[in-house]
Amino acid sequence: MKSISRPLLLIFSALIVSSPALGDDPLDRANPQMRAVLEQLDFLGPKPIEELAPRDARHQPTAADAVLQLLQTQGVLAPDRLPAVGAVKTLAISGPDGDPLRLRVYTPPGHGPFPVVVYLHGGGWVIATLDTYDGSSRAICSLTEAVVVSVDYRRAPEHPFPAAPEDSYAAFQYVVEHASEFDGDASRVAIAGESAGGNLATVVSLMAAARQGHMPVHQALIYPITNDAFDTESYEVNADAKPLNRPMMQYFFDHYLEDPADGDNIFVSPLRATLDQLSELPPTTIVTAEIDPLRDDGRSYADKLTSAGVPVRTKDYPGVTHEFFGMGLVVDKALDAERFVAGELRAALSE
Numbered sequence: 496m497k498s499i500s501r502p503l504l505l506i507f508s509a510l511i512v513s514s515p516a517l518g519d520d521p522l523d524r525a526n527p528q529m530r531a532v533l534e535q536l537d538f539l540g541p542k543p544i545e546e547l548a549p550r551d552a553r554h555q556p557t558a559a560d561a562v563l564q565l566l567q568t569q570g571v572l573a574p575d576r577l578p579a580v581g582a583v584k585t586l587a588i589s590g591p592d593g594d595p596l597r598l599r600v601y602t603p604p605g606h607g608p609f610p611v612v613v614y615l616h617g618g619g620w621v622i623a624t625l626d627t628y629d630g631s632s633r634a635i636c637s638l639t640e641a642v643v644v645s646v647d648y649r650r651a652p653e654h655p656f657p658a659a660p661e662d663s664y665a666a667f668q669y670v671v672e673h674a675s676e677f678d679g680d681a682s683r684v685a686i687a688g689e690s691a692g693g694n695l696a697t698v699v700s701l702m703a704a705a706r707q708g709h710m711p712v713h714q715a716l717i718y719p720i721t722n723d724a725f726d727t728e729s730y731e732v733n734a735d736a737k738p739l740n741r742p743m744m745q746y747f748f749d750h751y752l753e754d755p756a757d758g759d760n761i762f763v764s765p766l767r768a769t770l771d772q773l774s775e776l777p778p779t780t781i782v783t784a785e786i787d788p789l790r791d792d793g794r795s796y797a798d799k800l801t802s803a804g805v806p807v808r809t810k811d812y813p814g815v816t817h818e819f820f821g822m823g824l825v826v827d828k829a830l831d832a833e834r835f836v837a838g839e840l841r842a843a844l845s846e
């Protein structure tokens with residue numbers, strides 16, 4: 496066996512020591528506020544999502560539940576701390592398959608017409624609801640002073656790809672065409688989403704480019720899923736992270752795609768779109784988190800959009816995990832991220 500030279504051995508040893516991918520506990524990298532949320536979530540006793548049927552996975556405690564529980568243990572009533580909005584109502588429109596598609600509309604105080612943000616929640620296309628991500632919608636509405644329309648798109652595996660993108664696209668087109676009905680300005684409509692919702696948000700833009708539909712004036716992508724692959728450095732480093740890890744992401748894709756070949760579709764993996772296809776997308780804001788398998792997917796997508804000539808602003812948050820956005824009541828970095836995204840949206844919607 497050929498021996499390794501001492502200089503190379505020293506370099507290799509240093510990489511082993513410094514790499515968090517080897518023997519590192521992701522919880523150790525969480526800051527105290529984030530760790531408190533994770534410990535509270537662990538106390539609630541969620542079972543591993545990847546070991547459950549989707550119907551059971553949907554009833555597991557979530558990070559949002561942990562935040563509410565943490566507020567209660569601190570003696571704070573969560574409703575007293577929720578970002579202020581003027582009104583919240585739910586309506587139903589006709590979805591692309593003819594069935595009702597629910598929208599939840601958050602309107603800021605005051606008088607419009609207001610700019611509008613169509614928001615798409617996370618959950619791996621399989622779990623989570625409008626309620627799970629209520630905090631994010633409220634924060635965007637309050638900080639952006641915009642109407643936020645949260646979309647209750649169909650979930651897999653009952654409704655696999657392309658149901659969720661088609662619902663999301665139909666909802667966005669409806670909002671632009673009917674904005675005045677909820678005090679919105681049709682000329683100022685952006686899109687935003689978290690995780691799977693971040694994927695759907697940019698897929699709506701790709702669909703609008705391909706179909707000559709209404710294009711968002713801006714897209715805010717919060718730790719988005721951008722590729723059907725699990726081999727990046729952030730996937731390795733955060734393979735066992737909470738509340739999202741590599742087995743969960745594989746589980747989500749397995750349920751989302753009836754045909755694994757659909758993973759090559761740019762409406763599933765926007766990172767695989769060509770520069771020409773991406774060049775038609777609107778200015779973009781991307782948020783990533785350190786303790787998140789999706790961190791590198793978000794960064795790579797930002798780089799590719801930039802290469803395609805799309806203006807991109809990014810911000811990475813150390814010491815926090817996937818799902819941290821919307822936790823501004825208990826995690827300072829979440830509040831900073833909410834303000835960053837809101838500032839980017841306000842600037843885009845004021846032009």
